[in-house]
Amino acid sequence: MAHSTDFLESTFKSKGLPLTVQRRVVYQNVASRQDHPTADDVYLAVQKEHPDFSRATIYRALDCLVQIDLLSRVASFGSAVRYDAKQEHHDHMHCTQCGQVADVEAGDLNLLPKLKQDLGFTVETYSVHFRGLCPECQLEKTNKEN
Amino acid sequence: MAHSTDFLESTFKSKGLPLTVQRRVVYQNVASRQDHPTADDVYLAVQKEHPDFSRATIYRALDCLVQIDLLSRVASFGSAVRYDAKQEHHDHMHCTQCGQVADVEAGDLNLLPKLKQDLGFTVETYSVHFRGLCPECQLEKTNKEN
């Protein structure tokens, strides 16, 4: 479920950035979805209610929301960047067939201290990416084979 | 280190695909590199020796090599797809500053059976993606701050 309007207002205020209608709508759209939309997915969804919003504005609003940590980018095997509303740490399952990305919970992996020690990388975030077939595509594949 | 030519020939033969000079060169380039190049990185590197190779051919050779499982795509936060020569399972560390992707070994996470059980996804592969700063960018950041 999406956060309240108050939450958005106070977050933007604390960062010193104006909360425009466009940013509000983009955030609400991503936060209310179950999938992990691309910028174009958001543009198309938002256009129904707000046909005047420009594509460039969607990109800029998404960038802004990532900057202030309300959204995050999801690492992807395709060419378009996907977005995700920030929430508790979770991992992702990519369907190699249809490209859908589902949230999964793989638990706390306790890997971060080890990395810092071994490689000198600072670790801000990590996520586990699984690839395989979602239930629907497994079914479709089975049907095609018969 | 790259595999021998015999290995390439037998792999292509078993898949019924012709092993062209272009495919050989593209594979050798990716396999011999320590980084995780984009298609354009490969194109530029290969062009020094083979200025006649077309950009489209590099893309097609990379696709082909992924199909027959000699290369894999690396999930990425940026816009261009990166490639990696297949080897033992390993994970990736992404530098949020310069975009470099390094190999890391996070060990066997034993997550696959759980996923199958909980979500109905079949899991073919998975990898852990870490994000943070590589040692060079940590240094650069420190210098800028002073």
Added chain:
DNA sequence: TACCTTATGAGATTAAGTATCATCCACAAA
């Protein structure tokens, strides 16, 4: 060597994302 299938090169095309700039809006201060 000759044949057939598939790949290649060149360049047009599409898709994803960024840059520019005149105008407009959010928001704070008066």
Added chain:
DNA sequence: TTTGTGGATGATACTTAATCTCATAAGGTA
């Protein structure tokens, strides 16, 4: 409430990543 100002927006041009098309060339087999 009005006004001032920095930052955001819309339109559009541009860049970059990747794909498509098709005539020609090369691989692999007989």
